[in-house]
Amino acid sequence: MSGIIAKKVGMSRIFLEDGEAVAVTYLQVQPNTIVRTKTEGKDGYNAVVLGIEPKKWRTRKGKEHVRYRAQKEWRMESLEGMEPASRKKDRCAFSCTA
Numbered sequence: 001m002s003g004i005i006a007k008k009v010g011m012s013r014i015f016l017e018d019g020e021a022v023a024v025t026y027l028q029v030q031p032n033t034i035v036r037t038k039t040e041g042k043d044g045y046n047a048v049v050l051g052i053e054p055k056k057w058r059t060r061k062g063k064e065h066v067r068y069r070a071q072k073e074w075r076m077e078s079l080e081g082m083e084p085a086s087r088k089k090d091r092c093a094f095s096c097t098a
Contacts, residue, residue, distance in 0.1 A: 004029060005030075005032055005071075006027040032050045034049070035051040037082055046077065048079065052070050
């Protein structure tokens with residue numbers, strides 16, 4: 001899988017040794033959760049849906065549901081090792097260091 005969801009924090013610039021200025025973007029990477037997997041048999045293609053910043057809310061019947069502030073879908077060749085968060089908690093495709 002080649003992708004994560006991140007939040008843009010700001011912009012700046014850094015100067016290289018030869019004095020050239022390069023624009024940089026600051027990103028805040030939060031835990032990415034697999035929200036849903038789409039299978040070829042059911043949806044016609046293989047894909048993984050990632051989400052960040054979960055928000056819980058209650059329905060009228062008292063059940064809790066989870067929505068995510070941002071979601072993004074990535075198509076994949078195979079879904080081997082990918083499970084939705086309802087079956088596996090805190091799944092991240094990358095090792096992120098702070």
